[in-house]
Amino acid sequence: MADNHTAKRDEFYETISTFWDRLYGMEYALYDCLELSDTDVADIRTATKEAYNVYKKMVRLIRQASDETLIDLGFPGKALEFLRMQLLPYETVIGRFDFVQTKDGLKILEFNADTPTFIRELFDVNGHVCQEFRMTNPNAGEDDYLGKSIRNSVFHCARQIGVTDHPYVVFTAHEEDVEDRETMMYLMNVSQIKGARFVPLSMLQVVAGDGVYDSEGMRIDVVYRHTYPLEALLEDVTDDEYPIGIEFMRLVERRKVGMLNPVSAFLMQSKAVMAAIWGMHEQRHPLFTEEEHKVISRYFLPTYLDEEPFLASGVTYVSKPAFGREGDTVEVRRQGETLFQQKAKSYAQYVKVFQQYVDLPSADVQTEIGTVQAHLLIGSFVVNEKPSAFGIRAGAQITDNLSYFLPCGVKGANEWT
Template identity: 75%
Template sequence: MDNYYDKRNLFYETIHGFWDRLYGVEYALYDCLEIEREDVFDVRQATKESYAIYKKVNEIIRFAPDESLLGLGFSEKALPFLRLSLLPYETVIGRFDFVKTKEGLKILEFNSDTPTFIRELFDVNGLVCKEYKLENPNQNEAEWLGKAIRNSIFHCAQAIGVTAHPYVVFTAHEEDIEDRETMVYLMHVAQIKGATFVPLRDIQVVSAGIECGVYDTSGNKIDVLYRHTYPLEALLEDVTDDQFPIGIEFMKLVEKKKVGLLNPTSAFLMQSKVIMALIWGMYEHRHPLLTEHELEVIGRYFLPTYLDEEPFLETGDRYVSKPAFGREGDTVVVKQNGKTIYSQKMKSYDHYVKVYQQYVDLPVATIRTENGSAKAHLLIGSFIINEKPSAFGIRAGAQITDNLSYFLPCGVKGANEWT
């Protein structure tokens, strides 16, 4: 595998600011999975139709009473902000996770608020396709991504009454290379005049007085803050060293339209995995607010998901326990007949409400790595950008995809030309 090792390193060292290794091990593979052209259509169609369901449900639950929102797993701290709707779309950048089954594509979850896997699919996937002489299924999607971000910033600035050119800041935890470089990439593709990156620790919140607002370290008032990699549920719990509730005070400024926030809070409203249980319940009861077509879409793409284990205990089917808010497989448990079959070691999100979803096997493929050939389970990540299906790609790893899974580039086979 020395040849693979050398070629891989030579290839990825030319891509500036990309985290081809994470936690000191290989992350981005020097490999390219060949896919069919119809796969591209199927993923885009599934993304479009699944998002339409989420959007409709979001518009319904926005007006639900506080008790219902608490039942969806949101904290009391989030309640004052969940009904904010300042953009003509529910999320700017969202990502569905699909698994390809014998019955077609099925949704495992929807990360509507802070999805990563962006640079990989909008940029690096195309570079690998060129290397392997395959057609990039995400061709021109980076251009659409940049346009969508500019459009969102324009709407966000208008919503808070900023008529001049807005001062836009992209922010993340600077010490996390994936978060930082994701935001730098988004800033690059957006091409917003005067926009800059400011680490989260340097964002200043002035919560009272005539100067109330959000500022950078030079005292410049920020009009729109893009915090794409910082989860809103974490922001709401954020306090300074002297216990000042900086996260809550920041969100109060968003509520008062003193600063614009992207992704918007409407994206957070869709983030709870309890929404999947709500959607499945509406489907099973053929809720009158859903059309026949919408019911058919849910039956095609969604998995049975509940707020308790009882339905799976009755059938004996294998199922997965997931926290309402969680990422990278953390706190996920696979069970059957109430007994644990597999459990992730990390339990960072154990305090959240759980949902119970039908278990499905992820398809397996042989991949090439620095350690030789290996079998890996494949998960499809597909982006929805300002309500339009966009770039998609593949993670390869364990049956429960975690932060050690690989990025496996993919390309359309049979292409006569490539760029």
């Protein structure tokens, strides 16, 4: 039975070129389709829109904050000179909320506003799986919107640095990372920007005070570094200790080169922003309207910059770094004791935030090894400030880089896309 499922799965995914249906030699994309209702779809889009509007208002306040406050919110010292830059009419081009469905409705675990992956899976592959399983794809048409949004953002970015003719746009990533590389290739292809190229990060030439060039000496107008986190870029140095990342950011600051996602996306990225939002909500701060306080109460979990509130209440909570990915350095704790955690501790140097723990719902999913029970996490994209594609990760209680991509669809009356 399992062998037959694997054969059908492999035959199907072989039809989708350059897609990483397996990662680290293991099954990643499932040959299965989770059934959602129209209400589920509407709820996710509403939550995404309303939560983003709260974040957008908050980040405008944070941009005016003192350096000391920014440090308290977990931003690295090296970022301070750049954090207040605003070169686009959007705070982020592509961001992704992670929601969990609880008995009290959808709750936000985090907002990856700067470098979210899971893009091709939801904007492209989910539709192919829905067609295979005769379901309606809830993300139909979002790939076209994504392409238009990238083109629009590139246009704005180029104008901000004084480029009035057609800009030379480079999409970049670590070439050896298949997921990062192919995500950037997908974004480049869906954007349909004339003359755009993929150039590996290692091939970019940063000339201090002048500009950024490709390996052939062509000056780059806009660098799309979507999978390269800004906190990593700021630490980037050459073999001879030249601070290439800082010099690149100074070129962005001096409008010698454009960069997407913009710095404002990084300003939203710190998980400590959730703590700031929750703290202001508890104080009924007038920054937020009564309706926005209701939104915060509905979708946000109690989140703090210290664990004292949870130690006092005895409530189970999660310790997570302000900057971190794939569940790395995350611990589930009660009364200061660790209940379970990820082995990886790559982000231990960052400020920690403490968030009320909620169980991820579970469902039976079809895998190569048979039916397994997996915990479900909803990833929902914001593209140029509008709700866009969403989808499901299925895995452990702490979602990590070994979690499955579980396609999802809506049962339609013989109608599918």
